[in-house]
Amino acid sequence: MKTWHILVLVLLVAIGGFYIVPTVNTTRSLRSENIKLQKTLQGKIEELQTLNQVLQKTKEQKKSVLSLVPIDNGQEFLLRDLQKIAQQTGFGFNGLQFFKGQNSAVGLPELSINFSTEGQKSQFKKFLLAIENNQRFLGMNRLDVQTDFSAPANPKLRFNVSLYSFYQKEQ
Numbered sequence: 001m002k003t004w005h006i007l008v009l010v011l012l013v014a015i016g017g018f019y020i021v022p023t024v025n026t027t028r029s030l031r032s033e034n035i036k037l038q039k040t041l042q043g044k045i046e047e048l049q050t051l052n053q054v055l056q057k058t059k060e061q062k063k064s065v066l067s068l069v070p071i072d073n074g075q076e077f078l079l080r081d082l083q084k085i086a087q088q089t090g091f092g093f094n095g096l097q098f099f100k101g102q103n104s105a106v107g108l109p110e111l112s113i114n115f116s117t118e119g120q121k122s123q124f125k126k127f128l129l130a131i132e133n134n135q136r137f138l139g140m141n142r143l144d145v146q147t148d149f150s151a152p153a154n155p156k157l158r159f160n161v162s163l164y165s166f167y168q169k170e171q
Contacts, residue, residue: 074136075111078165081134082113089127091119108166112141118158121147131163139164 075098086093096115103110119127131138142162147155 074167078111078113078136081136081138082115085127085130085134086117088130089119089123091117091123091127093117103164103166106166109169111165111167113163113165114161116158116160118156121155121157124157136165 078098079096082093082096085091094116096113099112099114101110101112102108117127131140140161140163142160144160146158148158150156
């Protein structure tokens with residue numbers, strides 16, 4: 001009977017050594033890996049939340065920018081803006097032409113404005129600032145300048161200008 005007890009004891013030690021110990025070690029290893037994965041997952045969740053906040057801000061910025069772009073081409077309002085710029089700066093407009101097109105880089109319809117104008121050199125910077133600071137976005141495609149030095153103290157400038165402005169199509 002003693003042999004029988006010793007045999008059972010040896011068998012239990014063998015089972016413990018070959019089955020239970022590796023299982024416990026595997027469990028510890030899996031638990032450790034699980035903790036690492038949970039930390040990684042938490043980091044990814046926080047990263048996604050941050051990206052979602054950035055996306056929301058980007059959507060809000062897009063809405064804000066598009067709110068500045070008129071729904072239709074607003075040619076009459078643009079004409080008023082140009083008239084106001086002319087009055088503020090002393091530059092008169094000649095041969096105003098409007099053209100509709102599509103700006104593929106921005107993906108919006110575009111209204112191009114070509115004209116010639118002349119005014120005093122001292123007012124030139126004011127003219128450019130008035131275009132830049134206009135409430136409706138005005139981009140400049142071309143500016144050809146000619147100077148008339150008949151009055152050297154304050155020479156007159158003549159130039160051809162090509163501006164563009166964006167608008168949204170009516171829906």
